[in-house]
Amino acid sequence: MILSILSEKRLSHLNKPNNTYFRHCLLPLSFPYEYNPITVILPVKEIAKAYIPGENEGDISKRWLDSQIGKAVGKSKKNAFTIVMPPPNVTGALHLGHAITLTIEDILVRYQRMQGKDVLWLPGTDHAGIATQNVVEKQLLEKGLSREDLGRERFIQEVWKWKDIYHKRISEQVSRMGASCDWSREAFTLDTARSEAVNHTFVKLYKKGLIYRDTKLVNWCPRCQTVISDIEVEHREEEGNLYFIRYFVSATDRSVCISTTRPETMLGDVAVAVHPDDPRYKEFIGKELILPIVNRIIPVIADKRVDMKFGTGAVKITPAHDPLDAEIGRDHKLESIVVIGPHGRMTKHAGRRFKGLPLTEARKAVVKYLDDIGNLEKIVKHTHQVGHCSRCDSRIEPLESMQWFVKTKPLAEKALKSYKKGDFEFIPGRFEKEFTRWMEEIRDWCVSRQLWWGHQLPVWYCKKVPIWKDKRKQAKEGCQRVIVSEKEPKACPHCGNLSLVRDADVLDTWFSSGLWPFTTLGWPKNTKDFKTFYPNTVMETGYDIIFFWVARMIMLGLEMTGKAPFKKIYLHGLVRDEKGRKMSKSLGNGIDPLEMIEKYGTDALRLTLTVGSTPGNDLKFSESKIEGQRNFVNKLWNAARYTFLTLGKNPKPVAQATPHGLPDRWILSRYNRLVVEATEAFDRYAFGEAAAKIQDFVWHDFCDWYLELTKEKPNKKLLSYLLVNILRLSHPFIPFVTEKLWENFYPINPKSKAKPKLLALDKWPKGSKAKINLKVEEEMEVVLTIISQIRSVRSEMSVEPGRKIAAIVYAGKHEAFLKKQANEIKKLARLASLTVKKSGKEIENAVAKFEAGLEIYLPLAKLLDPKVEKKRLKNDLTEAQQYLSVIDKKLANEDFTSRAPQNIVDSEKAKKAEVEEKIRKIEERLKILG
């Protein structure tokens, strides 16, 4: 239980009715203190003591939706800032991957909006072909139904029902993240507009010869019962066996030994290949071998692609089931014998003995058979890469079949050219290499899928279809031509036949995603949105889908619109668990962002996903991190609460304020520095850096120092000015709490018809470099040093916190401004009196500190033990001497003094003088102490 970890002391503190604390923890039944949280009456205050996200986020979210803060105007191209949301799948719930995407994009978008840009952040969802079909099928299975039971039409209806539910759910969750997107332009990859655009694209590419149909070796997932593209195959190292099998030369007792990892495929062997230069096999080339079990006569062929060093140097050729074999088979005009069928079972071509056997059993049977007839030479352990389906993890079977392909070479060439021209860039830049290499080595993209859920190919066949599974079944009637058309043809344009059949396959999900940056804007119609918002300004997504998505968008965008679809590609890293592992269902280490939102608030979650993260680098997520960010949000809340309490009723946001004293001038300088630096970081897309800077300012400069320094005599106008701008600066990161606090400046009147003045629609502050005042910052540094030094001594000497002591400071050149800060110093250092003089006599019976050219004396007569003080001084002395030796070493180096820039040398000299002075002072002091 939470309370069990609290110390005794903290519990005693809790005896005070501290409502806010108890709202956050459940009380154990055995709670040892008499305290009943139910009886606690909240103190009547305008602003709660602690920020409770759950009580505010809903209202604020609604306020944003009602005010349509995300709605883009769409008038001028010049001022447009466009980003389309990577569409979440309609398969399930929000996960941390979505959370980081939405957070980064929302930060970017809110910042740009505050900068006055006409921002379009276009939301949408993805029909996610295989993924969605799989979940719906799974659901049906629970009712004991298969998709075949329902039939295509009814099954698709089921999926649409599912889509409606999950689409609503995911959209709500997107809003919960604070995403300020333009819901009025929401799109779905499978809605009418997008489907028409997909058909249009397919037909165009076909007519240009960039889409074709061919029989090739493809990746077949026996579980999903569909073909998948090369990049959907995940290669994983697996331990297996290497089988050595002897093939005899026809009518002799000589033989060739081959090695294979998949002995069952030998049933489909059509040759054995060796390297032409391999002396071991030169004499065998052209000879005929007897394929064991099958007893087929197969030739020994020579091919340079054979690796002499692997295994025996002789390789069996099975064109139907291995990519390299398929190539070699094609070049040597070999037959291809399909022995493995689409369900992962052996076909009739494998022979009566093996037909119908699942692969694993077929392997056992083949191996046993070979062993029995004496052709199995040996079996050795062997690790190798095995392809798995990225959707269901089944082993992929390379199968030969007729599919539709996109000819990618010409598209990739355009993409590379456009990249070299500088049309778009990657953030971080290193992904450029990955992108260009992939483009250079690209292979054709298999786009047809044997699924039901998706864009059915706009393809018809005259008369009966050559069914992909078995091309032998081609019908004899009709002209058998292929008709590719945006609209359903009534008759065959070639022969007038009225009997047409539509291709049953659907398109790869990524085909429609690849068009997303422009189909969402109304393309292929030349809409106003398309004219205004295309190309997009930024594409933001995870680096794990560069090839799946980013590359395809670029290729298809260039081909279809003539322009690269976006100018910048920002790639974020993956969210991992605290140990750096990928989050996965099987590991059970997944963190539910919604649970985190419930517990800590959306703002805290957003900060956790951005602060201290850099683009392209993975991020470890842990609950202790989000807890820390929740604490920050609360800190800001309380700083604001203090400010509002100070400002009194009806606080006014102030646009300008005059500084009264050093702390005022200092905080203004620091504030301007912050705005300049944070804005600059934002413009570099360094969001993590900007967030850290803002956070640092709020927590340390503002709360720890400025508020404390000015509590006696707060400059109300300046306080208001600072808070207003802190809210603006932090708003992109933590929109909820800042919008809530903003309400105190611009109260929400539910009865009023006037639009509320929302922070989300306010302006980003302008900082000025000219207002960064180095002199003021240096002076303040001295003040802060004094306070820290005195606090440090107090702590070291165990002076009770309540006890006020005296201090004397000989300030030298700092005297003038220090005198003016005496009150602040007294307060923060808890002093009864403070004397500031230019210089003076050494003070006896006092603790002495020599820092920053100052002499600080704390007469603690009664507390002072000369021995302890001597020890302390000696420590200070050694430290100073060590530092001096470092500087001396530098200055003694003639190369340094002659070659380093003068200002560097000067500053070293100044440091030296200061340390020497310090050492002198400490030594004197030690003399006095004896």
Added chain:
RNA sequence: GGGUUUGUAGCUCAGUUGGUUAGAGCGCGCCCUUCACACGGGCGAGGUCAGAGGUUCGAAUCCUCUCAAGCCCACCA
């Protein structure tokens, strides 16, 4: 096999174009019921910047190599 990233305090990470006595948060130790905040405040301990060379007056930062971890790509049966 090729490519790439990372290695900085016990943990998670910052560290701009080379010039700091190397920083933050969490954790740890001591102290604090001061009325914005205990989801807080103060003070403190803790680091040969993975290792070895090199460039330079000067390297956590640039170069080379080594080691370790991760990721991506690749048709070695």
